[in-house]
Amino acid sequence: xxxxxxxxxxxxxxxxxxxxxxxxxxxxxxxxxxxxxxxxxxxxxxxxxxxxxxxxxxxxxxxxxxxxxxxxxxxxxxxxxxxxxxxxxxxxxxxxxxxxxxxxxxxxxxxxxxxxxxxxxxxxxxxxxxxxxxxxxxxxxxxxxxxxxxxxxxxxxxxxxxxxxxxxxxxxxxxxxxxxxxxxxxxxxxxxxxxxxxxxxxxxxxxxxxxxxxxxxxxxxxxxx
Numbered sequence: 001x002x003x004x005x006x007x008x009x010x011x012x013x014x015x016x017x018x019x020x021x022x023x024x025x026x027x028x029x030x031x032x033x034x035x036x037x038x039x040x041x042x043x044x045x046x047x048x049x050x051x052x053x054x055x056x057x058x059x060x061x062x063x064x065x066x067x068x069x070x071x072x073x074x075x076x077x078x079x080x081x082x083x084x085x086x087x088x089x090x091x092x093x094x095x096x097x098x099x100x101x102x103x104x105x106x107x108x109x110x111x112x113x114x115x116x117x118x119x120x121x122x123x124x125x126x127x128x129x130x131x132x133x134x135x136x137x138x139x140x141x142x143x144x145x146x147x148x149x150x151x152x153x154x155x156x157x158x159x160x161x162x163x164x165x166x167x168x169x170x171x172x173x174x175x176x177x178x179x180x181x182x183x184x185x186x187x188x189x190x191x192x193x194x195x196x197x198x199x200x201x202x203x204x205x206x207x208x209x210x211x212x213x214x215x216x217x218x219x220x221x222x223x224x225x
Contacts, residue, residue: 098123139164188210
């Protein structure tokens with residue numbers, strides 16, 4: 001279960017929190033932490049990891065270059081779809097929902113103490129494009145609320161616009177991940193949004209409806225978290 005990975009990482013990530021005193025994310029774990037849209041920093045780049053493959057992905061036998069090609073293929077129709085869907089959508093409240101680990105951030109391809117984790121470049125480019133077309137960007141993750149501030153900071157530092165972030169509080173840990181994520185998408189819709197795209201790398205990120213289209217990134221039969 002994903003939460004086990006992140007309860008382990010949380011202890012080490014606490015040290016990183018001391019180095020990021022500029023963070024001000026204090027929203028509660030039960031609500032969306034919204035922020036005004038700002039331009040993403042132009043200097044953010046993503047580089048292929050150069051290491052001995054002792055990362056989670058390396059130990060699972062997943063090649064970084066192969067994964068990058070598979071991500072690109074999975075998103076091949078996403079940008080044209082967003083362009084078409086947002087054309088003439090003035091006045092509508094459109095949203096895009098994304099998973100975080102190995103969807104928005106290259107989590108399993110970096111050691112857990114490497115912080116902030118780089119963005120998945122193809123996903124970040126797609127999100128920035130959707131943002132430029134007036135789509136609000138929400139992240140729904142199975143990460144526990146103990147690292148909500150770290151996650152919010154990491155997403156913004158990696159170059160993502162963030163209109164809302166949902167993390168799991170203690171009661172959420174008793175739900176199936178798919179049920180939790182479906183419920184959060186329903187909450188976004190209840191705020192008046194139409195979710196035009198939902199992007200994730202595991203079936204639990206995408207099942208349950210509450211999105212016009214889904215885009216499935218590779219998880220290699222569950223080898224990526």
